[in-house]
Amino acid sequence: MNDRPTAEELLRAVERFLEAEVVPRLEGVPKFHARVAANVVAMVAREIETADAHERGEWLRLGALLGSDDEPPEEREVRRAALLARNRELAERIRAGEADAGPWRAELLAHLRHTVGDKLEVARPPRQGREGS
């Protein structure tokens, strides 16, 4: 186990450095790219904070849609490979027309709204999220 600061805390320090000390000293394209870099670092920090909960939630919802009550694999790489496989199966069933109508479609849409919301919680800088509403 590593000592503190944690990975998230270190990333937040890099984000703060870029925002507070690099961005104000630059102009034009490099300034824009420094801002992008700060956003990316913050995005990775949000992903680390939320990944376990998001992946578990997605696993369980996919299980309900695909008719499986298996627990998610413990190990991260295995879990991600298994999530990709479940999403591939879901995509195939959608392309085969199984979600064109009916109660499964409503369940699927609720799942997609939830999953996309989780992805945006990671991808979208909080201030931009507020701007839209």
Place this chain on the structure above:
Amino acid sequence: MSEARRETPEAMAERLAPWLAAQLGREAGSVRVHGLRRLAGGSSRETWLLELEVTGGWEGAERRVLVLRRDPPGRGGEGDRSVEFRVVRAAHAAGVPVPRAHFACSDLGVLGTSFYVMDFVAGEALPRRLLRDERYAGAREKMVPQLAAIAAAIHRIPVETPELRGVPAAPPGASPAEVELARVSDGIRAMASEPHPALDLAERWLRARLPRSARRALVHGDFRVGNVLFDESGARAMLDWELCKIGDPVEDLGWLCTRAWRFGADGLPAGGLGSREELLAAYRAAGGDEVDPEHLRFWEAMGSYKVALVFIQQSWVYLTGRVPSLELASLGRRTAEAEEELVRLMEESP
């Protein structure tokens, strides 16, 4: 095309001046190009500003500010700008506010890629300024009717106009919407590195709602705030014609309403400026066809589906090692923004 073609602006100006003199029917030494410099923005096309000095004057002026638009050199497969040039001229003749385009050059010996030259038009194109700055408050009142009138004028240009020869079109008998849906779906399948169930569901939703309209018109292809120059008094010029095609005119209106082009002003679907109803009423008032709101909704959803492809494509350029850009890398995660909107549209109209 090799990087050797990336000449200095001075070297470009020296090759450009005699070519422009020939276009104007003047002696080579009587035309000079000053201050040639590249303007920011535009990765698919380069835009350059220059001042032309003509001894003896051209249309009564010794000096004249022009804009040059060309394919970036070194990409390979450079297109022919002459189609875009002719379309801009046809739009000008039809009364669409566009910069007056003067000359096109397909001879790669002059600047290395195809280009054309047009009048410089002053104005602001940056959406966030146009949508928020106080100085454009008056112009904002007119933007929806003006955009609707520009669209109506573009869509009224007869597709048989000789200047439109060579403009891409869906094959005869095929539905432009179906062709576009297939193109975007193929692109997503070819470039997405992971499954996107939301996009698969959206594809089926779109396929079930393909508009049956048979009307074909000149379509601008990138009709949105950001590609129109405005000043405080209103619209000055429609720009960026490189995606024009013969297709379903409602595509332009749907693209304008696509969520990504509201720039955060989500409550105002028509470009972050007004309602869909205002847009359709203004389009009708300007001589455009009556548009069924469901037809508009199809192209608006199609817009988000296309935006998803754009984000997937940009991250693909990074992931395949083509361009090591942090910005391109970060855009892949924005695919979820387009998915969110598509899911919302599907829940609204299941």
